[in-house]
Structure formats: C-alpha cells, structure tokens
C-alpha cells in the first residue's frame with residue numbers, strides 16, 4: 001500500500017453512452033488502492049457533464065494523448081459489476097454491432113447510472129427529520145420541496161459543489177430521494193389494510209387493564225377484541241397478520257365495533273404490501289409429483305445432455321409437464337449451491353407461473369420484471385449477487401425468474417439457464433440498442449458461466465429446431481399431455497363458403513356461434529383469438545376510398561371505439577373520427593377490417609347474457625390490468641375472453657372448452673418470411689388453451705382458404721411438416737437458419753437526402769455483400785414520427801465468413817458516418833431482426 005501511494009495509476013472506464021470504447025482517466029493518488037475494476041466512479045465527460053462510469057481496467061501506462069482528466073470520485077467500496085457481466089456485455093456489443101456503453105445502459109438500473117442530467121425526486125416514503133440530515137442533504141430536500149424534480153446539474157448549483165453524484169447516491173440509500181422513473185405507469189404493489197394492536201396495548205398487562213374498562217362499558221367491543229386476539233395469535237410465538245376484510249368475516253366483529261376499538265386507540269390499521277408472490281391459493285401445496293414414464297425418460301435424457309456446458313431443446317406439447325421438469329432440474333441445481341436463471345417472455349410472466357415457482361422454492365425465488373419500479377429492481381439486482389465481501393450480507397436468490405433483461409443480473413455462479421417458450425419473438429429487444437435476442441444471448445451467458453442451457457417450447461422456432469436436428473443442441477421430445485389429457489379437436493371453418501351462402505353473422509360463422517352457445521350453456525369458457533387490436537382496422541370512404549392516415553407516419557389510423565378516436569399505433573397520434581370524408585366530403589365513411597374491440601362489441605350483442613372480456617395492448621397498459629383480466633377469467637367472472645396473441649401465452653385455464661381463431665388468413669399472408677412459422681406457432685399455442693383438465697377441447701379456425709397446407713398441419717399437429725417446408729423455402733431464398741440477416745436502417749427528415757445517403761451506403765456495401773444485399777428499399781411503414789426510412793437487408797453466412805462480413809460492415813459504417821454530407825442521417829443496425 002505504502003508503495004502504491006506514489007504510483008500514478010490510470011483507469012479505463014466505460015460510460016453508459018453510445019460512444020465507442022473505453023476512456024482513460026487518471027486516478028488521484030488518494031484513491032490508489034480504493035478503486036478496482038467493476039467499481040463506479042464519477043467522471044467528467046464533455047462540457048461540464050458528469051457521469052457515473054464503470055472501471056474496466058487499472059494500469060500504470062500513461063496514455064499517449066496529452067491531457068488526461070482525473071477521476072473525480074469513487075462511488076462504491078466494492079465492485080458492482082463482475083468479470084462475467086463484462087464478458088457478456090462485450091460479446092453483445094460485438095455481435096449486435098453496438099457499443100459496450102449501450103449495453104451497460106441497458107444492463108444497469110437507472111439509480112446505478114447517475115449523471116448530470118439524471119432527474120431525482122423526493123422519495124414518497126421519506127419523512128423529514130432535520131436532525132438526521134447533513135447540511136447538504138437538507139439543502140437538497142428543501143429545494144425538492146419547492147421544485148419536485150431536480151437534475152443533478154441543478155443540485156450541484158444548489159449545494160455549490162460539482163461532484164454531487166456520491167451525495168445523491170447516499171441520499172438514495174438513505175431513502176431520501178429517488179431517481180425519477182422513466183416508466184410513467186409504475187407497478188404498485190397491491191396493498192391491503194391490516195389490523196394490529198397499537199404500541200401501547202402490546203403488553204398483556206396493559207391490554208388486560210384496557211379490557212377491564214371495556215368490560216364495564218362496551219362489552220361488544222371487548223368480544224370483538226378477544227376475537228381479534230385469538231385470530232391473530234398476537235401473543236403467541238407465531239402471530240399472524242390479519243386484514244380488515246378477513247376480520248370482518250368473523251361473526252363476532254362488526255365494522256362499528258372495529259372502528260370503536262380503533263377510536264379508543266387499542267387497535268390500529270396499517271397497510272401491508274400483498275406480495276403477489278406469497279399468495280398461495282393452491283390446495284396441493286406440498287409437492288408430490290410422481291413423474292410418468294415419458295417424463296422420467298425425458299428427465300434422464302435431459303440430465304445427460306445438460307452435463308457440463310450442453311445446450312438442449314425440450315420440445316413438449318402444451319400440458320406435457322415441461323414446467324414440472326424444469327422445477328425438478330432447478331431443485332437439483334440449487335441443491336448443489338448454484339443459481340438458476342429462468343427466462344420467460346415478459347407477458348408470460350404471470351402470477352400463475354410466479355406462484356407455482358414460489359410454491360416450491362419459497363423466498364429463494366426473485367422475480368425481475370420491467371414493470372417493477374426502480375427500487376424493487378435494485379433490490380433484486382443486489383440479491384442476485386452472491387456476497388463477495390462481509391459488507392454485503394444478504395440471503396441471495398438462487399432462482400431468478402425474469403424477462404429478457406434478467407440476463408443482466410450480477411450472477412456469480414449460474415448452474416443452469418432455462419429459456420421457456422423459446423420461440424417467442426419478444427425475447428428480441430427491438431429498440432433501443434442493444435438489439436439483442438435474449439434466447440441467443442442466454443447460450444453465451446451459459447458459456448461464460450460454463451453451465452448448461454435448456455430451451456423449451458411446444459412449437460420451437462425454426463432456428464432452434466434446426467440447431468437441434470443438426471446436432472448443435474440436444475433434442476428431447478415429450479409428445480403426450482400429462483394425465484392422458486387429449487389434444488384438442490381442431491376444425492377448419494370455410495368462411496368464404498359461409499359468406500357465399502349469406503350465413504355469416506358479421507365475423508362469426510354459424511358453426512362458431514353454435515359452439516360458443518354450447519360452451520356457454522354448459523358453463524364452460526371460451527377464448528377467441530383475433531390478431532388485431534382496436535375496434536376496426538381503419539376507416540374508409542365509400543365514395544373516394546380515402547383512408548385517414550397518421551400525419552407523422554406512413555400508416556393508416558386505427559379506430560378506437562371506447563374513446564371514440566382514431567389512433568396511430570406507431571407514434572400515438574390521435575385524432576377525432578370525421579363525420580364526413582375529409583377528401584370528398586361524402587358522409588359514407590365506413591369501418592373496414594376488424595379488431596378485438598369490434599369482436600368484443602359484436603359478441604355482447606350476440607350473447608347479451610355472457611360476460612365478455614378483452615385482452616390486448618389497449619386493455620393491459622398496466623401490469624395490474626393484465627393480472628386483473630387473467631384473474632377474472634380464472635375465477636370465472638368472464639365467460640368469453642377476446643384477445644390478441646396475449647391470450648396464447650402459457651396460461652392455464654381449466655374451464656376453457658372452446659378456442660376460436662376468427663381469421664387465420666390475416667396472419668398467414670403477412671409479408672414476412674416468418675409469417676407461416678408464426679401463424680403455426682400462434683394457432684398451436686392458442687389451441688393448447690383448449691380443454692385442459694376435464695374434457696377434450698375444441699378449436700375452430702375460420703379461414704377463406706381452407707385448403708392452405710399450413711392449416712392442415714395445424715389440424716394434424718404436424719410441426720415437422722411445417723418445419724421441413726420452411727427449411728426448404730429458407731434455403732432457397734437464403735434466410736435463417738441458413739443465413740443471418742442484418743438490417744441497416746437509415747432515417748432522416750429530408751426525403752432527398754435520405755435517398756442519396758441510402759444509395760451511397762449501398763454503393764459502399766455492394767462490393768462486400770454482392771448478391772447478398774437487398775435494397776435500399778422503403779419498408780412497409782416508410783415514415784415514422786416524421787422520419788423517412790430506407791432499409792438495406794444484408795445476408796451473411798455463418799461462422800468465419802459471417803464474422804468477416806460483420807467486421808467489414810462495421811468498418812464501412814465508420815467511414816460512412818464520417819462523411820460530412822451524411823452526418824445527420826440516423827443509422828440503426830439490427831442483427832438478427834425478428
């Protein structure tokens with residue numbers, strides 16, 4: 001140590017910004033020995049801006065550049081990011097052609113990245129107590145009482161000090177301030193009003209005195225109080241928390257008596273977060289699984305495939321017991337002291353699955369979810385980390401259940417990564433960079449931790465199944481539903497024919513209506529799948545065929561009945577519905593196409609006694625709304641659930657006997673090379689919701705094109721036929737899994753400039769990619785938020801050739817970005833777009 005004081009050290013740091021590479025700062029001598037890789041420090045970057053940076057390396061080689069700034073302050077006493085995380089970030093930046101800073105930005109919770117422009121607010125739970133605040137903290141609190149939101153730049157002006165990041169970090173830890181949430185609709189844990197004895201009456205002696213008084217004047221209240229005491233067992237070793245509604249259910253206690261006791265200061269109310277996780281309503285809470293022979297076979301195969309660093313794909317039909325298999329494997333891994341990461345698509349992360357895991361693993365499970373607020377996320381972040389020092393004392397989570405961003409938690413010792421519903425396209429982050437696919441990144445994470453990776457799906461992606469049949473991944477099949485539950489019967493309904501015979505009632509064939517009627521009269525539930533949200537796809541003038549479009553984007557507006565407006569699904573632009581055509585002033589404006597909201601409305605006319613629920617992006621903006629709809633459907637409050645693909649995601653409803661697909665053609669004809677694969681997956685997944693426990697389910701698929709081979713494959717549950725056909729097409733047209741795609745998207749306000757730029761870049765890339773470059777072309781939606789868009793699609797081989805292509809692309813883009821004419825053109829690179 002003594003020696004170190006005289007050495008000049010330099011730190012290479014990473015900034016959470018889209019800038020390339022690491023930046024070198026000089027370590028002030030008083031920080032020698034106090035800084036290490038993975039710790040956060042404060043640095044100045046650019047004019048007067050302060051950032052939280054992460055130290056990547058420390059060395060004593062003076063950089064060649066003339067002036068090197070000093071690190072301004074150290075934030076952490078120990079590293080917050082470990083080597084394995086850096087390894088994942090660096091892989092991601094290289095593979096997805098973005099900067100490590102962008103990955104850092106996605107990976108770290110906001111409160112870990114304080115910077116000049118970070119906005120802070122008062123913590124809503126903070127109670128001001130002047131004595132406990134330092135002078136500077138007091139100044140910040142006073143300022144926030146007046147201004148509500150302050151940036152760190154504001155704060156440094158207020159407290160008269162430039163390096164405010166450490167100050168704010170401490171204030172966050174003390175629960176005084178919070179980083180302003182980017183998400184406006186925060187996840188709020190549901191709270192419940194509970195009852196307890198007030199402090200003064202928590203000793204038996206005092207309580208007895210109080211009871212004596214009650215005995216004389218308020219006998220009823222005394223009875224109520226005794227009932228509370230016996231229910232809550234508050235004087236035993238195992239007291240229980242009692243909610244107000246629970247208490248009022250007992251015959252001895254009325255609301256008046258309860259309020260009387262509260263007024264007398266004997267009882268008090270407090271609110272408790274009802275962690276959804278602890279709600280264990282399942283009756284069979286003790287795990288008592290006897291695996292079937294098929295399941296045993298699967299487990300044995302998986303165990304041998306998952307030795308070391310194996311990757312396996314479990315293809316198992318819905319309800320075959322995949323989740324039970326995961327649970328068994330998780331048990332074994334955590335038994336050996338290692339951690340398990342269990343990834344699910346965001347939307348499938350419902351109470352159902354959380355509760356199920358919680359039931360087996362209790363508080364060893366942590367859940368990481370984009371709708372959790374910053375605070376909850378930091379807590380889970382910290383608890384994902386196995387303590388490295390004595391200062392970090394906590395019980396770490398051993399099972400982390402989360403959506404794609406859970407990849408970034410600070411695992412130290414993963415023993416298994418599970419990617420459930422691996423075919424789901426929401427594993428891909430489309431915007432902003434890093435545009436990563438969590439399924440693919442999971443295999444790299446497994447490699448970094450030298451642990452196995454298990455992917456599971458009833459309908460694997462063509463890419464993963466290809467990897468499995470070509471031997472890159474192990475493949476295990478589980479073809480039977482558990483408990484001899486039958487696969488549903490699938491019927492195709494020819495709606496072209498029904499329409500010709502004039503038998504359609506709006507969007508419903510008589511066959512489907514009959515089936516709905518039968519299900520409802522048997523007290524069973526129905527799911528109807530329609531791939532579009534909104535009331536009607538669009539408005540169209542019958543006279544001049546004008547279709548109202550967004551003023552910022554090149555898309556038609558969608559009518560939303562509930563709020564009676566037309567809305568752009570790309571930018572949110574909203575306008576009122578015209579009574580007459582804005583072009584020709586004809587009053588004949590009509591609805592065309594149909595979405596979930598329209599279906600919901602028509603159904604309520606056709607089945608006035610049924611309760612209809614709807615689940616789509618519009619009805620599930622908040623996490624609570626989503627859970628509420630599922631809860632209402634589960635508990636039978638909703639008879640028919642109409643929804644977009646959300647209804648296909650891994651939910652188990654025991655009482656659903658009928659699933660209807662209203663219009664299969666829409667998705668099958670979508671102009672995308674994955675359209676048929678997706679349609680197959682959607683139809684197979686939504687069919688899996690039919691007939692779970694008691695009887696064989698029925699699925700009805702309405703189509704204009706009943707002879708389409710894909711529909712036959714869905715009926716026959718013939719994934720292999722779909723796969724073979726897709727493979728031959730993809731080979732012929734050079735698509736994944738044979739080639740990788742890279743989309744280069746150019747955007748600019750100026751149409752002419754954009755065209756010139758796109759041709760120029762195409763000219764530079766042509767010699768590299770030759771026939772493997774498509775475009776430049778306008779995409780389906782060629783203007784969004786007033787930016788015109790032109791895309792190049794590049795195809796690269798796999799392996800070395802792919803790597804060389806990518807490196808060359810990166811080089812050409814550097815050159816292009818430096819061209820003065822095109823500096824203002826935005827370029828977005830998407831590797832493996834979905």
Ligand code: ADP
Nearest residue numbers: 289290291292317318319320321322323324482
């Ligand atoms: P999947 O994940 O493939 O859809 P699940 O694991 O959810 O299938 O299994 C479907 C249902 O069958 C669940 O209720 C599950 O608890 C039950 N189940 C599966 N295997 C068994 C078993 N061996 N013993 C008892 N119940 C089982």
Ligand code: ZN
Nearest residue numbers: 541544581584
């Ligand atoms: Zn018109």
Ligand code: ZN
Nearest residue numbers: 550553568571
């Ligand atoms: Zn728009």
